[in-house]
Amino acid sequence: MSAFLARNRLIVLAYAGMVVLLLVTAMFSPGFLSVSNMRSTVVLAAFVGIVALGQTFVIIGGGIDLSVPWVLNSAAIVMALLCGGQDLPLAWVMPLLLAGGAFIGLVNGIGVAQFGVPPIIMTLATNVILQGLILVLTGGSPTPSAPALIQFLSVGRIGGFPVIALIWLALTLVATLLLSKAAFGRHLYALGTSATVAEFSGVPTARTTILTYVASGLTAAFAGMLLTGYSGQAYLGMGDAYLFTSIAAVAIGGASILGGSGHYLGTVAGALVLTILTGLLPALNLSSGALLVVYGAVILITVSIGSETFAGLGGRIRGRRA
Amino acid sequence: MSAEQTVEGARMPAHTKDIKPGIDWRGRALDRAPFLVACLMLALIVAIYGSLQSGVFTLDELNLDTAAAMTLMLAATGQTIVLLRGGIDLSIGGMISLGTVIAATRFTDDPSTTAFWALTILALGFLIGALNGLLISLLKLQPFLVTLATWSILNGVAMIILPTDGGSVPSWWVGFASAQLLGLTSPVWMLLALLLFWWWFRATRVGITIQASGSNEKSAFLSGVSITRVNILTYGLSGLFAAGAALFLITQTGAGSPTIGKDYILPSVAAAVIGGVSLFGGRGHLAGTLIGAFVLTLIGNLVFVLHVSSYWQPVASGIILLLSVLASSVAEKAARNRVQ
Numbered sequence: 063m064s065a066f067l068a069r070n071r072l073i074v075l076a077y078a079g080m081v082v083l084l085l086v087t088a089m090f091s092p093g094f095l096s097v098s099n100m101r102s103t104v105v106l107a108a109f110v111g112i113v114a115l116g117q118t119f120v121i122i123g124g125g126i127d128l129s130v131p132w133v134l135n136s137a138a139i140v141m142a143l144l145c146g147g148q149d150l151p152l153a154w155v156m157p158l159l160l161a162g163g164a165f166i167g168l169v170n171g172i173g174v175a176q177f178g179v180p181p182i183i184m185t186l187a188t189n190v191i192l193q194g195l196i197l198v199l200t201g202g203s204p205t206p207s208a209p210a211l212i213q214f215l216s217v218g219r220i221g222g223f224p225v226i227a228l229i230w231l232a233l234t235l236v237a238t239l240l241l242s243k244a245a246f247g248r249h250l251y252a253l254g255t256s257a258t259v260a261e262f263s264g265v266p267t268a269r270t271t272i273l274t275y276v277a278s279g280l281t282a283a284f285a286g287m288l289l290t291g292y293s294g295q296a297y298l299g300m301g302d303a304y305l306f307t308s309i310a311a312v313a314i315g316g317a318s319i320l321g322g323s324g325h326y327l328g329t330v331a332g333a334l335v336l337t338i339l340t341g342l343l344p345a346l347n348l349s350s351g352a353l354l355v356v357y358g359a360v361i362l363i364t365v366s367i368g369s370e371t372f373a374g375l376g377g378r379i380r381g382r383r384a
Numbered sequence: 385m386s387a388e389q390t391v392e393g394a395r396m397p398a399h400t401k402d403i404k405p406g407i408d409w410r411g412r413a414l415d416r417a418p419f420l421v422a423c424l425m426l427a428l429i430v431a432i433y434g435s436l437q438s439g440v441f442t443l444d445e446l447n448l449d450t451a452a453a454m455t456l457m458l459a460a461t462g463q464t465i466v467l468l469r470g471g472i473d474l475s476i477g478g479m480i481s482l483g484t485v486i487a488a489t490r491f492t493d494d495p496s497t498t499a500f501w502a503l504t505i506l507a508l509g510f511l512i513g514a515l516n517g518l519l520i521s522l523l524k525l526q527p528f529l530v531t532l533a534t535w536s537i538l539n540g541v542a543m544i545i546l547p548t549d550g551g552s553v554p555s556w557w558v559g560f561a562s563a564q565l566l567g568l569t570s571p572v573w574m575l576l577a578l579l580l581f582w583w584w585f586r587a588t589r590v591g592i593t594i595q596a597s598g599s600n601e602k603s604a605f606l607s608g609v610s611i612t613r614v615n616i617l618t619y620g621l622s623g624l625f626a627a628g629a630a631l632f633l634i635t636q637t638g639a640g641s642p643t644i645g646k647d648y649i650l651p652s653v654a655a656a657v658i659g660g661v662s663l664f665g666g667r668g669h670l671a672g673t674l675i676g677a678f679v680l681t682l683i684g685n686l687v688f689v690l691h692v693s694s695y696w697q698p699v700a701s702g703i704i705l706l707l708s709v710l711a712s713s714v715a716e717k718a719a720r721n722r723v724q
Contacts, residue, residue, distance in 0.1 A: 126528070173706070178713040180663050182472060182528050186650045187706045194699035201693065306536050351543030351642070358536030365533075366523050 072316025072324075072367075076331035079314075083338050091345040101224055103337050105217070108230040109292070111333035112285040113304045114311040115237055116167070116278025118329045120181075121312050122241075123271055124254040125174060127278040129185040130308055131301035132192035133166050137286035138296035139196055141212070142205035149211040156287065163283025164276045166192070171272030185275075197298070205296045212291035226288060233281075237326040246273065254323070306357045307336050313364040336360070418660030418712060419672045425658070425704075426675050429682045436689045447569040451561050453681035454571040455480075455633040456651055457674055461578055462513075462625030463652040464673045469618040470598035470665025471527035475516055476626035476652060478538025479509055480645035483630020485542045488551025488640025498554060506627045512538065513623020517615035531619075535649075542642040551640040561635035574632075575674065582670035594618050599666030651680055654705040657712060664716055679704070 088095045113130055120127045137159045144158075145151045166188055173184040218225045241247040249270045252260040261267045285304070290296045314335050315328025336357070343353055434440040459476055466473045483505045490501040512534065519530045563570045585591045597604040597614045605611055629648065634640065657663060658679055659672025680701050687697045 173710070177710050178717060179706075179709050180472075182474075183653060183657070183663060183705075183709055186653075187702045187709070190650050190698050191702035191706075194695050194697070194702065197695035198693050198699065201695075306532075309532065349544060349547065351540045351545075351547065354536050354540030354543060356540075358533040358538075358540065361536065362519070362530065362533040365525060365529055 070316075070325070070328075073328040073331065076315050076328050076335065080331050080335045080338065083335055083342070087338055087342045087345065090342065094341065094345075099341075101227075103334070103341060104227050104230075105224045105292070106340070107333045107337035108224075108226045109285055109289055110304065110307045110311055110336055111230050111330055112233060112281050112288070114281075114308040114329045114333055115233060115326060116274070116281035117308040118237070118312050118315070118324065118326050119250065119274040119277045121309075122254045122324050123250050123274040124257065125181040125271065125274065126309070127167075127170065127185050127275060127282075128182060128305060129166060129170060129189040129192065130278065130282045131303075131305045132189045132196065133163050133279055133282040134286035134289065134301035134304055135296075135298065136192050136196050137163055137283035138290040138300060139200060139205055139298070141287050142208060142290055142296040143200075145206070145209045145212075147206045147209060149209045152209055152211055159283050159287060160280055163279040163281075163286075165279070166283075167276035167279025168272060170279070171275035174275065175268040175271040200298070207295050208290045208293075212287060213294065214291070216288045216291035226292075229288075234326060234330055241325055246270065250274065251323070306354070306361070307333075310357050310361045310364075311336055313361050316364075416660075418708070418715065419669065419675075421711070422659045422672055422675045422679065426679050426682070429679060429686060433682060433686055433689065436686075443567055447564075447572060449678065449681060449685070450571040450575055451569060451636070452684070453677045454561075454574060455629045455636065456648060456655060456680065457575065457578065457677045458625050458629035458632055459648045459652040460655040460673045460677050461582075461670060462622035462629075464656045464661055464668060464670055465594060465625075466527070466618055466622045467653070467656050467661050467663060468598045468665060468668055469594050469614065470601065471520070471615075471618065472653065473513075473516070473531050473619060473622045473626075474528060474649055475512070475531040475534040475538060476622060476629075477645040477647075477649040478535040478542065479512060479623055479626035480630045480633065480648055481542040481642050482538045482545075482645075483509065483627045484634050484637070484644060485546035485551065485640035485642055487631060487634050488553055489546055491553050491557060493554050493556075495556075498557065502631055505631060506624060509623040509625075509627025509630075510620045511623070513626070514616045514620035516623065517617070517619035518612070520619070521612040521615045527619075535646075539642065539645070542645075546640050546642055549639055549641040549643075553634045553638050558635050558638050561632070571632075578674065579671065586669075590614075590617055595666055597665075650705070651677075651701065654701060654708075655680055657705060658708045660712070662712060662716065663709065 084095070093099060113134065117127055117130065140162070141152075141155055141159055144155045170181075170185050170188055173179040174181050214225065215229065216226050220228065241250070249260070249265045249267075252263065252265045253267050253270050257267055282301075282304075286296075286301065289300060293300070311332035312324065312329050314332035315326075315330070316324055339356060339360075340353060343349075343356070430440065439445060459480065462476060463473060486501065486505055486508075491498045516527075516530055516534055519525065520527050523530070560570055565573065586595070593604065593609045593614050594617070596607070597609055597611060601611060604614075626645075630645075633644070637644070653663075655676035656668065656673045658676035659668070659674070661668025661673060683700050683704070684694075684697045687694055687700065
């Protein structure tokens with residue numbers, strides 16, 4: 063048990079932080095711990111959590127995906143346009159857009175892994191290109207409303223549980239199995255710790271890198287479609303917030319931004335922490351600008367805790383790099 | 385030519401035979417290639433633009449285009465310094481927004497108040513940048529991560545100061561961008577000043593140490609360069625230029641915007657990369673960056689005269705950036721192989 067705690071100290075810390083934050087928030091706004099409020103918090107956290115799933119893979123592999131906002135936004139808008147409010151087209155639109163998200167990820171991954179383009183530049187460029195293409199496509203006009211089925215997936219309930227929470231739970235299971243049990247997970251940690259050593263040890267580094275970006279494209283596109291259901295409509299700029307939140311969720315969850323460590327279970331806590339924070343700020347009469355300041359501060363503080371300077375102070379307890 | 389070389393080689397002592405005499409012309413040409421490609425690209429774009437639109441080859445057009453490109457040029461100058469250091473600065477997005485909203489809410493018709501706030505914005509830019517550099521060094525964190533966080537923070541502060549686009553700037557400040565001297569407007573003179581600055585800066589102690597640390601941090605450190613000091617100066621200068629970009633931007637928009645800065649993050653990197661500045665540090669020249677900024681700006685003009693949706697501009701810039709990055713990454717690999 064103590065070995066488990068030592069190895070996953072940062073993840074445990076993230077969950078402890080979440081509980082403390084919940085209690086603090088409950089003090090400021092007494093209704094916060096009610097069932098209905100908890101439910102809506104989990105629903106909002108699920109969107110962050112799903113986008114951050116792919117981001118977790120990318121960051122463990124030592125990269126970063128800044129194309130998340132417009133992959134998400136593109137999927138949302140194209141889905142609304144193609145479905146025109148009808149359920150039936152979803153049967154082919156959803157697979158098509160998931161494939162589209164995976165394709166953008168593939169392009170990102172190939173650029174990074176095969177051509178050696180720095181991940182920040184590669185993903186920022188695809189982000190801008192997608193943004194331009196979507197603006198050309200829509201001409202800035204609003205889209206039809208979301209199909210009823212997608213609305214059910216994001217705001218509906220089964221036996222009192224939000225459907226999206228169940229989807230998130232299923233995705234968490236899949237991610238945990240991939241990271242902890244599958245060869246992909248072992249390859250990924252090896253790659254993130256040292257690409258050179260991994261390469262010489264026979265890890266398919268290029269393929270693993272590409273797969274992380276494909277996963278990120280997939281989850282961002284999926285989240286975009288679900289988010290359209292939540293807001294009832296797709297609109298320009300709906301993905302912008304997810305750039306900072308997806309990265310912050312991973313950082314809070316204890317993944318080293320240098321790669322090689324972390325787990326999706328930590329990211330889940332990170333997504334919840336960020337959403338609770340978002341709920342806390344209106345109670346304190348703070349604006350959306352303050353929220354951005356908090357996101358930035360949270361990224362800075364959490365990555366500092368995981369950085370080498372602090373690792374040197376508590377290195378023996380952690381043994382993370384050993 | 386080859387016969388002469390053999391004769392020279394034969395005259396040399398045996399142990400120096402492997403060292404090539406003179407300048408490595410092939411290596412130099414390969415180093416300059418991206419810059420020359422950028423010049424060709426600009427010439428091509430100007431040629432197409434000139435054939436579609438009359439009056440392109442006039443001073444007026446130069447004045448207009450330089451004014452349109454100057455914000456990007458200032459931001460990209462800071463980014464070039466950071467890229468030469470081997471880093472990246474995403475926080476300029478937040479700094480530019482913050483600069484415009486402070487200016488739009490604090491500037492008055494009274495010149496001394498306005499001058500005070502303009503200087504404050506510049507000082508703030510340098511200090512925030514310096515803080516970026518300090519955090520990168522102290523916490524041993526990747527530059528993109530620290531600057532991503534400060535981007536978010538600065539953007540948030542800008543939104544607190546001015547939640548939506550607005551505010552106003554005194555008319556004489558706006559008029560600065562169209563002030564003329566010898567037929568050239570102030571942006572053109574600023575462009576010349578930037579080139580002069582670079583010609584001076586790259587040979588200064590600071591300029592050399594920044595490039596050396598970007599080229600090889602370990603060797604620079606072992607040669608007695610303080611990496612912390614270099615980082616503080618590098619990111620400080622980037623913040624300073626971003627603040628300058630904000631002060632120029634408000635002459636074009638006449639108002640503050642808490643979100644406008646993010647439109648300059650990728651283009652600032654793109655201008656540098658198109659102009660042949662290496663993303664891996666140590667190599668590049670501001671002249672290339674300025675050409676890259678012209679390329680990106682003129683693409684906007686082309687899109688306009690071709691009567692297609694203006695939204696094609698980011699698509700075209702993104703694709704050109706990707707092609708330049710791919711080319712430079714491939715060239716980088718080739719260069720590394722050459723050294724080995």
